[in-house]
Amino acid sequence: ETGVTQTPRHLVMGMTNKKSLKCEQHLGHNAMYWYKQSAKKPLELMFVYNFKEQTENNSVPSRFSPECPNSSHLFLHLHTLQPEDSALYLCASSQVLGSAGELFFGEGSRLTVL
Amino acid sequence: GQNIDQPTEMTATEGAIVQINCTYQTSGFNGLFWYQQHAGEAPTFLSYNVLDGLEEKGRFSSFLSRSKGYSYLLLKELQMKDSASYLCAVRDRNYQLIWGAGTKLIIKP
Numbered sequence: 001e002t003g004v005t006q007t008p009r010h011l012v013m014g015m016t017n018k019k020s021l022k023c024e025q026h027l028g029h030n031a032m033y034w035y036k037q038s039a040k041k042p043l044e045l046m047f048v049y050n051f052k053e054q055t056e057n058n059s060v061p062s063r064f065s066p067e068c069p070n071s072s073h074l075f076l077h078l079h080t081l082q083p084e085d086s087a088l089y090l091c092a093s094s095q096v097l098g099s100a101g102e103l104f105f106g107e108g109s110r111l112t113v114l
Numbered sequence: 115g116q117n118i119d120q121p122t123e124m125t126a127t128e129g130a131i132v133q134i135n136c137t138y139q140t141s142g143f144n145g146l147f148w149y150q151q152h153a154g155e156a157p158t159f160l161s162y163n164v165l166d167g168l169e170e171k172g173r174f175s176s177f178l179s180r181s182k183g184y185s186y187l188l189l190k191e192l193q194m195k196d197s198a199s200y201l202c203a204v205r206d207r208n209y210q211l212i213w214g215a216g217t218k219l220i221i222k223p
Contacts, residue, residue, distance in 0.1 A: 004156070040122065042213035043201070090156070098209040102147060105156040 003027065006091050006106035013081065014114050021076040021109045023091030029104070031097035032074045034066060037088040037108065049074060050097040081113045116140045118214035120202050125220045126192055134187045134200050134217045142207025148176055148187045149201040151216070157201055160187070189219075197221045 004025045013019050025032065034046040048056035049068040063085075065077040074091055088110050092103040119137045126132040138146070145164040149157040163169055163178035163185060175188040189196055202214040 040215055042118065042215045043203075043211075045211070102159040102162060103157075103211070105149075105158070107154070107156040 004091055004093055004104050004106035006089075006109050008109055009107065010110045010112075012112045012114065013078070015081060015083070017081075018077070018079040020078065021089055021091075021111075023074040023076075023106055025072055025074075025091075025093040025104070025106075027093055027095075027104060029093035029095050030071055031094045032068060032071070033092040033094075033103065034074065034076055035090040035092060037090055043090070047076075048097065055097065078111070081111075083113050086111055086113045116206060116212045118202055118204060118212055120200075120214040120217045122215070123218045123220065125222060126189075128192055128194060128221055128223050130192050131188065131190050132192060132219065134189075134202075134219065136185045136187070136202035136214055138183050138185075138202070138204045138212070138214075140183075140204050140206045140212050143180060144205040144207065144209055146176075146178055146185050147201075147203045147205070147211070148185075149203065150198050151201060152198045160200075192221050194221050194223070 007022045030051050032049045036044040045058050046060045047066040052068050063080050067075040088108040090108045091106040094103050095101045117139045147162050148160040150160050151157040161176035163176050168177045173190045178185045199216040199218045201216045203211045
């Protein structure tokens with residue numbers, strides 16, 4: 001596989017469930033990102049990891065918990081979510097954090113919270 | 115605050131030309147990106163402008179005027195597959211990406 005792969009592509013969960021989103025990049029990049037995409041709104045940056053270290057938490061509620069075990073993998077652990085958390089969650093990577101290079105995105109995990 | 119403005123939706127005809135505008139107010143400027151996102155798919159990189167002027171890449175061109183805080187994406191010889199959302203993003207002085215809400219482009223035969 002090449003590029004950025006996200007699983008699952010679709011997820012439906014109740015407010016009391018615990019689930020995880022997974023992201024894997026095969027590009028040899030050192031920076032990875034979680035974004036939230038809601039309809040007709042700008043992409044919202046949630047978390048940034050650079051060389052496995054979290055460098056940014058954009059005031060994200062604690063019901064979202066990221067994990068980056070290595071530079072190729074990124075997880076987003078979900079628990080006690082709210083219906084307003086329903087959105088497309090995009091993972092992205094870039095060669096180096098803070099460089100002029102572009103982001104490479106996965107196809108996203110479409111989350112529905114009932 | 116920082117802000118990116120682009121039209122919510124545009125409609126154009128197959129074979130025609132369309133220009134999608136983007137205006138920005140950001141804390142500093144370190145480049146402007148355009149991404150294309152088909153429904154249900156990943157955003158993909160289209161173009162990058164850091165200096166004033168026009169960057170051409172096949173049917174797509176992107177223009178930047180830093181003094182006006184303005185960019186546009188020009189799509190020529192439109193094809194049905196160009197129906198997608200087009201996202202404008204600016205990298206600010208801290209290299210943070212500030213995103214617009216995207217422009218949904220509808221191509222009609």
